[in-house]
Amino acid sequence: MDGMDQHGPAVAGDGIGARLRRKEDARLLAGRGQYVSDIRIAGMRDVAFLRSPVAHARILSRRKPEGAEVFFLDDLAGVKPIITRSAIPGYKLSEWPVMAADRVRYVGEVVAMCLADSRAAAEDLCEQVEVEYEELTPITSCAAGRAPGAPLLHEHWGDNLFLQTSFDSGIAPVIESAPVKVELELSCARQTMHPMEGKGVVAWWDHRAGQLVVHSSTQVPHVIRAGLAEVLGIPQAMLRVAPPDIGGGFGYKCQLQPEEIGVAWLALTRKAAFRWVEDRREHLVAGANARQHHYKLTAYADTRGRLLGLDAEVSVDTGAYSVWPFTAVLEAAQAGGNLPGPYDFRAYRCKVFSVATNKPPFAPYRGVARPGVCFAIELTIDAIARAVGREAADVRAENLVPGAAMPYVNVTNKHYDSGDYPASLATVREMIGLDAFRAGPKRDAKGRYLGIGFATYTEQSAHGTKVFATWGLPLVPGHDQAHVKLTPDGALEVKAGIPTIGQGLETTLAQVAHEMLGVPIGDIRVTLGDTATTPFSTGAYASRGMVMAGGAVARAAEVVAGRVKAIAAHLLQAEAKDVVFRDGRIHAGAASVSYADIGTAWYIRPEQLPEGVDTGGLEATEGYKPETDNGVFSFASHAAKVAVDAETGHVEILDYCIAEDCGRMVNPMIVEGQTYGGAAQGVGSALFEESPYDEAGQPLASTLVDYLLPGPAELPRFRIRHTETLSPHTAHGIKGVGEGGAIAPAGAIVNAINDALSPLGALLSDIPASPERVLAAVARARA
Amino acid sequence: MKAAAFDYRSAGSVAEAVALLAEGETRVLAGGQSLGPSMNLRLARPQRLVDVKRVAELRDVAADDAVCRLGAGWTHAEIEDGAMADFSQGMLAQVAHGIAYRAVRNRGTLGGSLAHADPAADWVNTVVALGGTLVVQGPSGQRRVASEDFMLGAFTTALSGDEVLVAVELPRLGAQARWGYHKLCRKTGEFAKAIGVAVLDPGSGLARVLAGAVEGKPVTLPQTAERLREGGPAAALALLPEEAEARLAHLAPNERALRVVAVRRAIEAMAEG
Amino acid sequence: MQVNLTVNGRPHSLLVEPRTHLADMLRETLNLTGTHLGCEQGVCGACTVLVDGKPQRSCITFAVDCGGAEVTTIEGFDADPTMTALREAFSAHHALQCGFCTPGMLVTARDVVLRLGETTEARLREELAGNLCRCTGYVGIVDAVTAVAAGRQPQAQQAVVATAAREAAPLLQAAEREATPTLMPAGGAMLEERVALAAAPEAAWAALADLRRVATCLPGAQLDSIEGERVAGRVGVALGPIKASFAGTGSVTLDEASRTGKLIGRGRDGASSAEGEVGWQVLPGAGGGSTLVVQLSWRLTGPLAQFGRAALVRDLVRRLAQQFAANLDAMVAGQAAPPARPLGLFALLWGLLKARLLGR
CATH class of the missing domain: 3.10.20.30 (Beta-grasp domain)
Structure with a gap:
């Protein structure tokens, strides 16, 4: 393991490890990217959706304006509801109709689809549809949903639980004997993910191909193809899903959407082009679908603060329906499984409740459950440190799984493959200057209280088949595939089914191909996501792209490389084993040929080819998944230094340090970008972002004035230091990195706030740590 | 979301705008930086807009020894950049700089913000803090309204449906004048949770203290201001909690406390500046 | 057009x-x-x-x-040298990921670079605050703009317009106001207003028994029918740029013994609906007079409800309550209710949402 400072030297060249500028930048900087709403198809018409204004109601009547093109569920003949099955015992099925016909279960649920020549006119139509609702008592919290006698969202269930699971490694002896017991009750607000581009879909009928073409802003095009075909009742071959540029995903675009189905149905049945683009208000109201957890925790420790056992009850405010394909219980499964985090303890009991509520259906947001569980366990560690009167950073370090214990199988059977977690913590401790801070003043010149907080996490990335299978998904990811082809003029085409959503795969997959095959990076063209032109991938989610698609590209490029070498050896009168790729050419000793020479030989001058040449030619499709597919564990430590204004409740982040390890970095610049961006979203969770609901189930944030996204003035200049602990299980030792940054900030920041407010004895337990919550904590402490 | 349909007219003069307003069902469009979002959300649905952006009269600047008069059509950015002489010892420019974001300031106007009358808006609080007078024109000519009488409550002003806010008159601050403006925001450019303003001009004897971004019209604190004039910042700060308790009694204690903090910091900033 | x-x-x-x-x-x-x-x-x-x-x-x-x-x-901007430099720097500093915010970010960044020249990081972050990016955490953006702005001078000050002479007229003084508003928050979405009446409780209650007249005291309200406890009507709305008409029904209950009246109404406009409750009670007051207590509470549904700045509605409802109480006072005193400005309960609710929108 070797450390390197921020913006330190990267690997020379353009291959794996190079700090390479992105290939996708030029078009995006010129304003010539193409997002869903930019697609123009002759005759395309606009769709607007009428949505329920109430959280829970029976629909008594619906009436269309006369002569208008308005569609109710009954009009969508043959379209099936979204039903997400799961292999997990006890999981209850929800039936999510594409549009509500007799019952609505959340504000924002689609009730009618309106069609016009412009979006404005389609919205005019929405206003003319009359719907009569008979309101029912809404469930607006986990506690309300679990209360005896609560009204039921799905009557045939008998309760409001999608699933209840429990796990106990045998905590009873620890409860009996542990000298220190700490209790906490914590909550995380409901959030909305806010990619800058919301959802959107353009669908049209391709008469020539005899195909329904769906341009959806989706992270999972091949998966959506399967889901759409099923609900529409058409063969998958009749459907092409072709995502254009995607303006951010973060998990929001990981599931089959009712709107996608409605617009696709229009194109399928009317054989024409239709468009719907989610606006921000729709996103805020119908898309508030993430992060809301509630924790009751009891931790047991020894008098030095060594964690001996954890007894937890986790409730997830899951919303009204189960999303497809990730189910309503992925969040809960991850929460219960990941709560122990990077800590070494053996007594763990956990009950997890996935509660159906009258809110939008829960979806996997960047980090999936781990931002919540990291917040919970990190506050627990600090609470233990307070209870035993020691420095939290010391207690934390002593509880982390030590590097010498790797590989380590934890209490929930997570296989931590590699890494030195205490060293990572030590790094941020030094970066943020904890020891000097402890010796200095606790308040600044403005009288604000100062504090430092830490959080360390380990993030299972690129979860393998086995892992997903245990989560019961209806569609379990296996091998990701990629196609690599050398063109006649010596350029390289790389195609993969995973889409590009801002994570830079057009660049990093090219780097992998370059590493394997030596074709100059400028001559590599990467095409992603279109089901008509790319091999199967389950998509861009779960920090899996670089491991899975990267592995597939490496495999396919390796196969082509072997064939290129065979032909080159023949042309150069050399042995294939002596052929090397260097400086954009193919060498054997002093002689060399170009990639164009190889392409020419295969495609144009086959008489130059050796006897017995591989008839697969200069292209190959290969699949990849790690042989040990328990997922690979990236890890990081975050440290935050804050100033808290106890009069206004305002929190300023003065410094923020990250020690990050995602195994081999394919492009350090992109790793940093992913980490900064994730951390910024984590700061949002920690301090700003919240989709509150009133007791009637009305969402109270429907504009970006209500829902505060952190801007440049609210965010610190993140400082980062990398280490590279290679995964023993994956091609090139790569681990995933897309989600990690978002996991730790809430834990680090709230620990820092609590450290700052320790002279007042105030403690925060809920996020976001808004000024109101900070002031309330101060007031409670003073009372 | 897209706005509901409406008609649009552009006025060349205040008189023309007033005549169009008098026809009814018409709303003035100035910069549109508040109206635009509410129309896009279809919360505001005016039948007709009369655009006053091209009315030259709204961009007059006039002054005498004691008072300056700014046309309502100046944008926040123009005030921020000092497109007209400074009569306020830099106060207006700094307040303008703190409004929303530059792209909004490039279009939003002084008059539009005052007529919109959001309690959290900077001009609403600044103009009342300075004790300004608003010049309003209707079918029967111009009338002047004291700033404290202009805003009746949140989003409600003394403007009738056929009147246009033409100009704002403000006291000219002397070289000895000091001011403090403090607003509590969670985020740059966002709505203020609380605003405190303090102004003291020993030359003219002007002393004003204001607690703003309350849920309704801004609240002046005349006794604290009087103490400021007589005894300086320390004396003013000593009285502040008591007067705030009385004049902000309609606020919950925690909300009241935030205003006190904002006002105190404004007075402190004034003392330091 | x-x-x-x-x-x-x-x-x-x-x-x-x-x-x-x-x-x-x-x-x-x-x-x-x-x-x-x-x-x-x-x-x-x-x-x-x-x-x-x-x-x-x-x-x-x-x-x-x-x-x-x-x-x-x-x-x-393809021929613009500043934009060319920014594009280069954005790529070099990884100032974009998904690219969706990038065009707006570049247009703002170019203005900042030209207008301010080299500046501090804090000022730069403030100037960029009106452009949201969800991908980068702004690190690369700030670095890129800093790099392009380095060494640049701010734009020259624009010309200052001439100041005309002003016809001297003093600024107007506002009337001194009472220090304490009469209305106190009653908790949640509820407000209470108290008015002292000269009339004795019996007389005041008798005057208030005529529902049609009571309804006319609710600003902007129009009562179409009364059948037993059922009332139907509409509330005209005019607040700022917002005009609407809520049609709705309600029920009225009167309790002679406690001299308590209650009107519960529900109205709709488009996707939004509002439920409101107006309660009034006549209590014995000082010197043989009486005290009229008016309580207003409300619940909103739909777009109107979906905003966070709820404190604003209190000001709006407060003004409604005050006007309602003043009108009842006038009615009991035998005067005609003053022609109410069209300011209804639902108008106030409209005001709430308008309030949510970038009040600048």
Whole structure:
């Protein structure tokens, strides 16, 4: 393991490890990217959706304006509801109709689809549809949903639980004997993910191909193809899903959407082009679908603060329906499984409740459950440190799984493959200057209280088949595939089914191909996501792209490389084993040929080819998944230094340090970008972002004035230091990195706030740590 | 979301705008930086807009020894950049700089913000803090309204449906004048949770203290201001909690406390500046 | 209607609906899709373009309002050296990921670089605050703009307009007001107003028994029918730019013994609905008079409800309650209720949501 400072030297060249500028930048900087709403198809018409204004109601009547093109569920003949099955015992099925016909279960649920020549006119139509609702008592919290006698969202269930699971490694002896017991009750607000581009879909009928073409802003095009075909009742071959540029995903675009189905149905049945683009208000109201957890925790420790056992009850405010394909219980499964985090303890009991509520259906947001569980366990560690009167950073370090214990199988059977977690913590401790801070003043010149907080996490990335299978998904990811082809003029085409959503795969997959095959990076063209032109991938989610698609590209490029070498050896009168790729050419000793020479030989001058040449030619499709597919564990430590204004409740982040390890970095610049961006979203969770609901189930944030996204003035200049602990299980030792940054900030920041407010004895337990919550904590402490 | 349909007219003069307003069902469009979002959300649905952006009269600047008069059509950015002489010892420019974001300031106007009358808006609080007078024109000519009488409550002003806010008159601050403006925001450019303003001009004897971004019209604190004039910042700060308790009694204690903090910091900033 | 303007140096004469905002005209009519719509609420900045050389939000600028304007979109900067430098720096510093915010961010960044020249990181972050990016954490963006701004001078100060002579007239003084508003928050979405009446409780209650007259005291309300406890009517709404008519029904209960009346109503307008409850009670007051207690509570559903700045509604409802109480007072005193400004309960609720929108 070797450390390197921020913006330190990267690997020379353009291959794996190079700090390479992105290939996708030029078009995006010129304003010539193409997002869903930019697609123009002759005759395309606009769709607007009428949505329920109430959280829970029976629909008594619906009436269309006369002569208008308005569609109710009954009009969508043959379209099936979204039903997400799961292999997990006890999981209850929800039936999510594409549009509500007799019952609505959340504000924002689609009730009618309106069609016009412009979006404005389609919205005019929405206003003319009359719907009569008979309101029912809404469930607006986990506690309300679990209360005896609560009204039921799905009557045939008998309760409001999608699933209840429990796990106990045998905590009873620890409860009996542990000298220190700490209790906490914590909550995380409901959030909305806010990619800058919301959802959107353009669908049209391709008469020539005899195909329904769906341009959806989706992270999972091949998966959506399967889901759409099923609900529409058409063969998958009749459907092409072709995502254009995607303006951010973060998990929001990981599931089959009712709107996608409605617009696709229009194109399928009317054989024409239709468009719907989610606006921000729709996103805020119908898309508030993430992060809301509630924790009751009891931790047991020894008098030095060594964690001996954890007894937890986790409730997830899951919303009204189960999303497809990730189910309503992925969040809960991850929460219960990941709560122990990077800590070494053996007594763990956990009950997890996935509660159906009258809110939008829960979806996997960047980090999936781990931002919540990291917040919970990190506050627990600090609470233990307070209870035993020691420095939290010391207690934390002593509880982390030590590097010498790797590989380590934890209490929930997570296989931590590699890494030195205490060293990572030590790094941020030094970066943020904890020891000097402890010796200095606790308040600044403005009288604000100062504090430092830490959080360390380990993030299972690129979860393998086995892992997903245990989560019961209806569609379990296996091998990701990629196609690599050398063109006649010596350029390289790389195609993969995973889409590009801002994570830079057009660049990093090219780097992998370059590493394997030596074709100059400028001559590599990467095409992603279109089901008509790319091999199967389950998509861009779960920090899996670089491991899975990267592995597939490496495999396919390796196969082509072997064939290129065979032909080159023949042309150069050399042995294939002596052929090397260097400086954009193919060498054997002093002689060399170009990639164009190889392409020419295969495609144009086959008489130059050796006897017995591989008839697969200069292209190959290969699949990849790690042989040990328990997922690979990236890890990081975050440290935050804050100033808290106890009069206004305002929190300023003065410094923020990250020690990050995602195994081999394919492009350090992109790793940093992913980490900064994730951390910024984590700061949002920690301090700003919240989709509150009133007791009637009305969402109270429907504009970006209500829902505060952190801007440049609210965010610190993140400082980062990398280490590279290679995964023993994956091609090139790569681990995933897309989600990690978002996991730790809430834990680090709230620990820092609590450290700052320790002279007042105030403690925060809920996020976001808004000024109101900070002031309330101060007031409670003073009372 | 897209706005509901409406008609649009552009006025060349205040008189023309007033005549169009008098026809009814018409709303003035100035910069549109508040109206635009509410129309896009279809919360505001005016039948007709009369655009006053091209009315030259709204961009007059006039002054005498004691008072300056700014046309309502100046944008926040123009005030921020000092497109007209400074009569306020830099106060207006700094307040303008703190409004929303530059792209909004490039279009939003002084008059539009005052007529919109959001309690959290900077001009609403600044103009009342300075004790300004608003010049309003209707079918029967111009009338002047004291700033404290202009805003009746949140989003409600003394403007009738056929009147246009033409100009704002403000006291000219002397070289000895000091001011403090403090607003509590969670985020740059966002709505203020609380605003405190303090102004003291020993030359003219002007002393004003204001607690703003309350849920309704801004609240002046005349006794604290009087103490400021007589005894300086320390004396003013000593009285502040008591007067705030009385004049902000309609606020919950925690909300009241935030205003006190904002006002105190404004007075402190004034003392330091 | 027709609008004539110049976009990226080319004159255009276009037919658009007045409601079409500049961004939609650029995107849908001129196919300049580099200008992105991120919120249409004037917050995110993705739609920022230059109008007459200044960055502005094209989502809250109506196209018809751009007659004669020169508009520059991201597609119009290909020959601009500052933009070229910014594009280069954005790529070098990884200042973009998904690219959706990038065109608006670049237009803002170019203005900052030209206007301010080299500046501090804190000022730069403040200047960029009107453009939201969800991918980068702004690290690369701040680095890129800093690099391009390095060594640059701020733009020269623009000309100051001449100051005309003002006809001397003193500023007006506002009347001194009572220090304490009479109304106290009663907790939650509920307010209480108390008014002292000269009439004795019996007389005051008798005067209040005529529902039709009581209803006319509720500003903006119109009662269409009364059948037993059932009432039907509508509430006219006019607040700021917002006008609407809520049709609804309600029930009235009167309790002679406690001299308590209650009107519960529910009205709809579009997707929004509001439930309101107005309660009044006559209590014995000082000196043989009485005290009228008016309580207002409300519950909102739909777009009207979905805002966070709820404190504002209290001011609105307070003014309603005060007006209602004053009108009842006048009615009991035998005067006609003053012609109420059209300020209904539901108007106040409308005001809440209007309040949510960028009050500038």
